[in-house]
Amino acid sequence: MSRALYFVAALLLILVVLVLGLQVGSFESDLSTLTSAFLHYDPANTTHFAILHLRLPRLLLALVVGASLALSGYLMQAMVNNGLADPFLLGTASGASLGAIVVFFGFVPVTVLGIYMPPVFALLGAFAVTLVVVALGYRKRQLIPSQLLLAGIAISSLGTAMVGLLTFLSDSESKLRTVIFWSMGSFERASWDMLPYPAVALLLALLLFVYYQKQLNILLLGEERAQALGVPVAQTRWVILVTVSVVTGFAVATSGPIGFVGLIIPHVTRGLMGTPGQANLLFCAFVGGLFMLLCDLLSRLLYPPAGLPIGIITSFFGVPFFVYLLLRKNYNFKG
């Protein structure tokens, strides 16, 4: 299949899964309910309301977050030139968790000026931890990937330990459940008000890397060769770093740390499109979004109506596929 066909297939599948997903929920609904909700929206009809104000923003958030994590994973793997890298290597996930949990455990009011604080603090936590990790991975005005990785692992562990301490000291069962729930990810808070933040971050990142795609592919060949071919390696790394922290930060702040998507989807992308693909990043974002939509649909079909936590589904269905990809002989990280 040619690459263009893959794109068309991914887009079509996204549409199909969106339409299927819009029909699953506590209110009975079928295709005709969907059409009437979209074409003749009746504000007094709660089924219409549920479809347009609960289901649609949730599915779009899943799409955006899946795309964001896949894109960030692709960028991280290119930057550190290692197929084991994922978007949370910069400490984003543990920083966000720590930020959110500080609010959940009452160190900060839950709402300030009518704004719900956990996502705000999750974003702050993600950025703060990423800053520390970058500061540690930075030497002689250069980012050292191996040092960045180690700093990421160390600071993430520290964050996890602090989350663990707070959890242990917590006196209330409902706070514990909140923490456990948060750590597995959820799109249940999605609304039209919050959707623009992760969506705009993702769009800007995609636009930016239409321009940087070529450098990115050369970077996969290794630092020396990229340097020799005239790629401004140091500058490209900074662009990647800032993009990954912003995009991942918004994704995690809105939905919690959802694992495996950022690790697996970039490999799927390279497996299908080839390592130095022309539009790999865009395709990676599509596949990431599609995968997350599918996981959301599965979670709701398997355990209605609440749905299984999304992080459990991404691992259950992502890992076997990943193993298959590893066992396939003709795929290899560097092409």
Next chain:
Amino acid sequence: MLLLAACNQQQETKKQLVLEDDLGREVKLNAQPKRVLALATSMTEMLFAVLDTSTIVGRTQNDDFPAAALAKPVVNNYPVDYEQVLRLKPDLIFTVEGITPPDVAARLEELGIPVYYQKYESVADIFTALEDIGQIMGREKQANQLADSLRREVAQIAARHRREAQPLRVLGIAGFDPIYVYGHSTVISDKLRILGAQNAVDETFDALTREYILQSNPDVLLGGTPQELEKNFFSIYPELRKIKAYRNGRMYAPTNDLMARPTPRVVESIRELESFLYP
């Protein structure tokens, strides 16, 4: 749910009591316990209601009722402070399913202290549990009297609401993010039944989506005053402002300890709920 069996040993010098607790576990006692300890906050209230307070040797760090409990030495129940338990030398430990993990009970039994679990699925279970405690501890008279009087009070309340034309559908919120509610098979559902109302949730799961709540459209919300819920619940989920309970301002804040603890104060809790449902 209590089985007492006295096994006469060969020389008849020593009787071993074998009990079966609410989880069907065998609990072996060498003699009637004289020193007991509860590892659950609600259980401390149960023991104080039935026993001579001198037989209760400690309390957990969270116990605050009755006031007399505060005078007892503290035993940490999470994680369990085994040394302190040994120091207090209880003959038997009472606890509640879900509060003390089975591996902790196994460890305590290795240390020579039997553990008796209770579990409650209805208001009536709590009263039977009081009688079980009385029987094990040789305080049948006190326990049966208390249980009977509590049963009478509940029957009187229930009689007032036997003919509610349209049972109110009530949703009890236990957590805001994620939304956790009191599921169907909880003591709370039974309290609502006694009051001629019903739990708006007819499943046992407890983490819920906004859509489920919108669809179940409860008449009454328990979990906070209108101001508290506005700030901590409806500001996160503005979509839920469509439900009847919100539009009619029927939101109430039950006393936490009464809601959460299965104790003789369950009658007080039912009365509190009654005052919310039928103001």
